[in-house]
Amino acid sequence: MSRAEVGADGWWQPAIRYDSPHADCRPDPADITLLVIHNISLPGGCYGGPHVSDLFTARLDYNTDPSFADLRGLKVSSHFFIRRDGRVMQYVSANERAWHAGLSSFRGREKCNDYSIGVELEGTDGSGFEPAQYQALAELTVALQGRYPLTDVQGHEHIAPGRKTDPGPLFDWEFYRKTWQSLLNRKALDQPALVGASAELRFAKGLPQSQ
Template sequence: MSFFDGWLPQAVRYDSPYFDARPGPVPDDITLLVVHNISLPCGQFGGPHVSDLFCGRIDYNTDPSFADLRGLKVSSHFFIRRDGRVIQYVSANDRAWHAGLSSFRGREKCNDFAIGVELEGSDFVAFEAAQYEALAALTIALQQHYPLTAVQGHEHIAPGRKTDPGPLFDWEHYQKLLKKAAMLVGASATLGFPVGLP
């Protein structure tokens, strides 16, 4: 996988209006990968609503739960569907609005220096094998273009406020796939993982 101006050619591209310039130097300041989960409505997969939300075109009348989303301006760099398809909304060189109030290693505003990846899912449903494979491949590709030093869940950079990717995300499996993917391309799989993981 390769990037052109922060865009992954292999990904389906939907441009989000919800981004701005990073305050730090690109790519030197892009050091964190944040893993999230999302589904709209919660627990329902395969629909257009996540992309509609990130692209500012969601129909709030589609589902009663969408009323809470009214006026929300959020985005992510990437979204990985249940079948492993990757969608990109914001150039990795730019700042997507995915982390909100957050901090990592004493630094606030993780959006400034992070790349966000949303997995189609919820805290209550196991993720698919294809999603782990796609996430590992994407992570290695990102490492080859950006000086990533750590990967964290949204729950780790916004504890008490966020819970994703949730208890059913298998961090150890992701680590194993990451090492395997790195070996295939002769890359390094060295990344700091959440505290408590080997």
């Protein structure tokens, strides 16, 4: 297995691994078709600290910051977390169900956690994101496509409109798509089957969509 590929166990070797207890089995392990993009920072607007990983792994000290009081008892996780410098953390095998989407639906299907992979970007709705994050996200997307039958990429705001707003108006969907396409084109020489499987991948356009 190439280091850039996702293993049969659902773990991506380039990512730094932290195991989250906030995960369980998917209803159908073969039904993984949706990639969901989020943003997160703890405390809000503060980057580089350990608190996001602590939240996802049930180790957050709620007394560290007053804003953490609202998180007490929250059981949440994501498959991946991409820091501002492009480093990628993974908390849950993509084969399993992470608890990232909450109350959600896409194309008439509810419970998006059942059939999606969640990726958190370190940031806020008003901060924008770094080129290194888009590059890492594109690399991760291609790697996931090599293992799972992904058909759509959406923001949390698209699958939970009115309840969630991330990744927000400053997330550049077109730059993400172009970065992904460029990477995919480079890999086409060695992995033509991957390109064929990726032909129908649909990206959100940056605006909430009807369910």
